[in-house]
Each structure stands twice: as C-alpha cells, then as structure tokens.
Amino acid sequence: MYTSTVRSVRRMPTIGAVVALVAGMLTAVAPAAHAAGSGAVLPFTSVEAESATTTGTRIGPDYTQGTLASEASGRQAVRLTTGQRVEFTVPRASNAVNIAYSVPDGQSGSLDVYVNGTKLARTLPVTSAYSYIDTGWIPGSRTHHFFDDARMLLGQNVQPGDTVAFVATGTQVTVDVADFEQVPAAATQPAGSVSVVAKGADPTGAGDSTQAFRDAIAAAQGGTVWIPPGDYRITSSLSGVQNVTLQGAGSWYSVVHTSRFIDQSSSAGNVRIKDFAVIGEVTERVDSDPDNFVNGSLGPNSSVSGMWIQHMKCGMWLMGDNDNLVVENNRILDTTADGINLNGTAKGVVVRNNFLRNQGDDALAMWSLHSPDTDSSFENNTISQPNLANGIAIYGGTDLSVKHNLVSDTNALGSGIAISNQKFLDPFSPLSGTITVDGNTLVRTGAMNPNWNHPMGALRVDSYDSAIDATVNITDTTINDSPYSAFEFVSGGGQGHPVRNVDVTGATVRNTGTVVVQAEAQGAATFKNVTATQVGAAGVYNCPYPANSGSFALTDAGGNSGWNSTWSDCSTWPQPGQGNPDPDPNRNLAKGRPATATGSQDVYTPGKAVDGDASSYWESTDNAFPQSWTVDLGSSYAVRRLVLKLPPSSAWGARTQTVTVLGSTDGSSYATVVGAQGYRFDPVTGNTTTVSLPDGTDLRYLRLTVGANSGWPAGQFSEVEAYLTN
CATH class of the missing domain: 2.160.20 (Pectate Lyase C-like)
Structure with a gap:
C-alpha cells in the first residue's frame, strides 16, 4: 500500500483497516461552528511554556526531524530537571489545566503544581508510555510522537493574572504548552435515560463495565444511555450501536477507559455520542488492530460532539x-x-x-x-x-x-x-x-x-x-x-x-x-x-x-x-532563508543578495558591497556623478536601518559621501526614502555610518544614489547592510 518510489510523499493509511477491508474480515465495529476566521472556537486558552517564567532551559526552535523541539508547538519548549519550575500567568478565569509535555523514553514521574505559590496536594503524573513511536515499515520515518497530554482539575478557581507553576519531580520533564479552561459543573441525568450504573457499571474503574454498557444500549433504543461522572473500564468493543444517544456529564467527569470503543461494520444510524471522554491505552501503532474510538460505521444521520478522545490509534476510522x-x-x-x-x-x-x-x-x-x-x-x-x-x-x-x-x-x-x-x-x-x-x-x-x-x-x-x-x-x-x-x-x-x-x-x-x-x-x-x-x-x-x-x-x-524572482539553478535546492528557516530580525537582509550598479571600476563590482567582507568594495565609474547601486532583498521588508561601510584600513582617509536612499517593491518604480544627505566615513570610527529609515518604509529593492564623494570622484561602499531593527 506504500509506493517505494524514492521521491514518494508518505501518507500511510492505517494498515489494519485496509487489511480488514481487503480480506473481508471486518468485525462488527466502529452548536454550529463559527462562521468567520480560521480554526475552532475553543473552551480553553493556550500559553506556550517558552513565554512563561522558568528556571529550566528553553529549547528550540528546531525543524530537524527526530528532535524534541521540532515536534513542539512553536518548535520551542522548556526542559525541566528535578526541582526546576515553569510558571504560567493565567490568561483567563480557569479551574482546570491540560499540559503537553515529554519525558525521556522509559521514564515517568510527576509535576508538583503550585497555584499562586501554594502547593496543591495533588500532583500531575507524567509518563513516556504513550510516546516514542517507531514505524519502521514507513520509509523515511524515525522515532517520533515525543509529547503527551496530562490534565487536572485545580479544585479552585483562578483568575487572569494568577500564577500556576509546575515543578519536575522524579524525572526530566519538557513542558510545551498549557491549556487553561473553566470547566462547567457536571451535567445531570436526562429524564427517561438509562444509566449504565443502573445496569451494573462500576464508576470506580475497578470492575469491568462492558456488559453494563451493552445492556444499557439495548434497553435505551430510541432514547439515551446516561454515563454518570466516574471512571469506567471497558475490556472489549461495543457493536450494534444504532438509534441511541450515549451521553455523559462532561468530558472532564465521565471517563471511559478502553482502546476500542465502537467497532462495527454497519449501523442503521441515528447515533448520538456526546459529552464524555474515551481514553485508551494504545502505546504503539499496530495497524492490524482496530484500536480506535470509532472503527467502521455509525450509520446515517449520526453525530459525535463534546468528546475528549486520547491515547487511541485513530480517533475515528470511518x-x-x-x-x-x-x-x-x-x-x-x-x-x-x-x-x-x-x-x-x-x-x-x-x-x-x-x-x-x-x-x-x-x-x-x-x-x-x-x-x-x-x-x-x-x-x-x-x-x-x-x-x-x-x-x-x-x-x-x-x-x-x-x-x-x-x-x-x-x-x-x-x-x-x-x-x-x-x-x-x-x-x-x-x-x-x-x-x-x-x-x-x-x-x-x-x-x-x-x-x-x-x-x-x-x-x-x-x-x-x-x-x-x-x-x-x-x-x-x-x-x-x-x-x-x-x-x-x-x-x-x-x-x-x-x-x-x-x-x-x-x-x-x-x-x-x-x-x-x-x-x-x-x-x-x-x-x-x-x-x-x-x-x-x-x-x-x-x-x-x-x-x-x-x-x-x-x-x-x-x-x-513580493515573489517575482525565480530560482535559477534546478541542480540545487534553495536552502531556507539561505540557511535560516526562521529569519532572525537582527539578520543583515542584504548579505549575499544580487546587486547591480549604473557603473563599476575593474574588479570593484557591485557584489563586493554585499559579500560580507569589509575589505573588498564596490567603486562606481569615475567622474560620472550621480551613480546608483541597487540590491534586491528578495522580498519586501520593513527596513529600518542601513549600515554603510568603507574598508576599515587607515589608508582610507576620511571622506563624506552624499547619498540618497530610494526604495521599490517591484524593481521599476522607485520612491525617495531618505533625501540626499552627506554621510561621514572616518577610519577613527571604523569607516562606518548608520542611516535610519522612517517607519512605514517597505521595500524589496534598495537603491543608494551617490551624488558626491569628498575623497574620490566615484561612489564607494565596502558593505551595505540592511536591518529590520532600529
């Protein structure tokens, strides 16, 4: 099912489901969204650990496959050793938190939790059991899936500006992001519903509740199965689920522990599944196993809403x-x-x-x-x-x-x-x-x-x-x-x-x-x-x-x-930002970029002013002012500062050049950014001068027009540097 072409784009459907289909061995299975903007309306607000206060070590950013930071939100996280802490400022009224974290393979431990400096009696367990997945049958894959999620009710309400801190105990913990949420009170049983507890389910999780769930579903045809607050253990999947609503008290209260919840090949439909959690125990990926929340069919006109689904192979394989x-x-x-x-x-x-x-x-x-x-x-x-x-x-x-x-x-x-x-x-x-x-x-x-x-x-x-x-x-x-x-x-x-x-x-x-x-x-x-x-x-x-x-x-x-240039060499692949996938705001935007000029002398070509070597330089045609030098930055930038240099050698005597700064977004129509001014180059101060550009200046093509030079009858620059920062 996977094409082994060297350049193939890997997309691996779950093999177990495919095998079942092909062999005909599938067992009996498996408020409107907001209209504008991108993404979901969520009941929580996320805060990145790298933006929090910490005594730990910030890692990333990193885009390299197989590294911890590359899988983190924002490609950054905070690593805590035992005793180190990360402290979040709460962004909203909350009584619960969920964190994404990672611990070293084969280890487990806990996080002590502090609210406004007071340690809670409860700790938050952390484990590597659901991480470090290997899929050697998928070409190009490496060990991956380093992070996991852990949640807890704080037992109190916290307000915006309060602090919630996590301290590592027993193992190194890398914290990625914290989701803060105000969880509403548990819902009450709907009238006329059939409770799984009334059919013998054990809300402590000690007993096997599988048969109780089956009996409740059979008894509630056309109605509602009620899953009260509690932890329920199901040891085999449910089937024959149709014309019924399965409803819990909320996904933080009613929790079903199973790695296979519904597994059915067909259904008459009209199934409603809502407002509880199904948390599995899937610790590896075995594609021949239907370890899914729903595997197969719910039938027509069904719905799934308000669920928390975690630690399965697939959430829904339909x-x-x-x-x-x-x-x-x-x-x-x-x-x-x-x-x-x-x-x-x-x-x-x-x-x-x-x-x-x-x-x-x-x-x-x-x-x-x-x-x-x-x-x-x-x-x-x-x-x-x-x-x-x-x-x-x-x-x-x-x-x-x-x-x-x-x-x-x-x-x-x-x-x-x-x-x-x-x-x-x-x-x-x-x-x-x-x-x-x-x-x-x-x-x-x-x-x-x-x-x-x-x-x-x-x-x-x-x-x-x-x-x-x-x-x-x-x-x-x-x-x-x-x-x-x-x-x-x-x-x-x-x-x-x-x-x-x-x-x-x-x-x-x-x-x-x-x-x-x-x-x-x-x-x-x-x-x-x-x-x-x-x-x-x-x-x-x-x-x-x-x-x-x-x-x-x-x-x-x-x-x-902003994108009218073409990469000219099909024998090489362009590197990110010519080496940086997340450009540094302090990066010299002009370095290495294509440069041209109205004229140059001998070997003193326009590219010498962007080659990163202050001892080499561009020099224009002699006795022919004005002369212009232009660099293509590759895209439009809000450039705020130019640094102009001549070779630092004392042999270059002090001089003043009269320079006009112009900019363009298309390379054809130029506007004056800074009018003609005299800029002093003095070996005592490194033959360097700075030009500040006004706010609101966006340009891709930077042009410097030299109208005069007190030290030589030509325009001269050894380096022209352009920066986003003032």
Missing part, C-alpha cells in the same frame, strides 16, 4: 455508511495514527470546530477507497503538531471542502494541507468536481521529506498516481513562517502526471523559508492577489520532476507582489 455525520466540538489528542479518516463512501459529512493535537499520521483525512467521499467538508478545525504526516489531507473524492481551518507545526512527512491523487490501493476514486480550499491559515507547516531529500510545501497539490483534472480553488489563504515553501505542485510518485485547473486567489505569505511557489510537475495554475513578504530564497522554484517531463505554467492574473 468506513461504510456514515452519510450526513456531524463531528463537532471534540478534542482528539495523542493518537498514534490518524485523528479522523473518512475512508471512502462518506456523503455529506461535516467535521467542524474540533481541536486535534499530536497525531501520528494525518490529523484529518478523506481517502476515497472503493467509492468517492462526496460533498463532505473539514471546517473551522484547529490542528497542532501532527508529527508524521499532514494536518489535513484529501486523497481523491468529489466536491469536497477544506474551509477556515488553522493548522500549525507539521513534521517530517507532511504539509499543512495536501490535495492529492495518491491512491495507496485500488479501487480508488481520483479527485473530481470542485475541491474548495478556502480561508485556511497555515503556521510553520511543511517539512523536509527524507525520501525526497528536499521539502514539501505548506499547501501541496499532488498528482501522485494520476493527473489532477478536478477544479481546485484555493482562496483566502494565510501562510505564516513556513520553514520551506508556501505552495507546492508536484507529482510525488515520480510519474510526471500533470496538475491542472488550479486557481489560487487571495493569499498572504509571510516569512517563507525558501520559495512561494514550488512547482515540480507539468501543468498550470493561476495566481491572483497573492502577496508575499520575507521570502527566504526566491519567489518561484520551477523545476519539473522527472526532468523534461513538462513545464508548469504560472499565470499572473494580477494583484501579485
């Missing part, structure tokens, strides 16, 4: 009839594989307003095996830290939508969003109709693919096994801090299939590590109103794979800016 299913307002954490996968046949399914963190495969996926997923959507979901694959992936299907989602921090083998014809198995239904990708925000997404030895973009369109002939409309996209490229068009299987009918309209790209468009397939796309700033290497990388397989045409429909 096959069979799930028409018109609504999955909303759930948390799916720490799965060793997918969060939710619509594995063919889905019609009218809506997955919205969910929070997913730390998935070991695609967080959200539609895979059109056997028959197409149709008229289904992923909307307003927040996805953080999928550590082996994509944030959201669409593999085939008809008339599908990915709208208003927020995806951050993908790793290793994944993009933020992938629109793909990678089939894995037959029969597969390629993309058709209209695929709508609208209003999504991607932050630090895209990753270095170890099988390709170069990266995948934040948003990838991939004709992996067949041409893309569907209409793909990508609109109103925001891509921030991609470590590599923003948009990628590729035939990842290496067969040279075309990518066609793609329209990209309305995108804002900020601080992308390499290029805005990474085109590696034949085909075409139209771009309109796509603006980019702080582009690391060039606007476009357009190099077909395989070589000579056909060109990719980029049609400029107007309104594009």
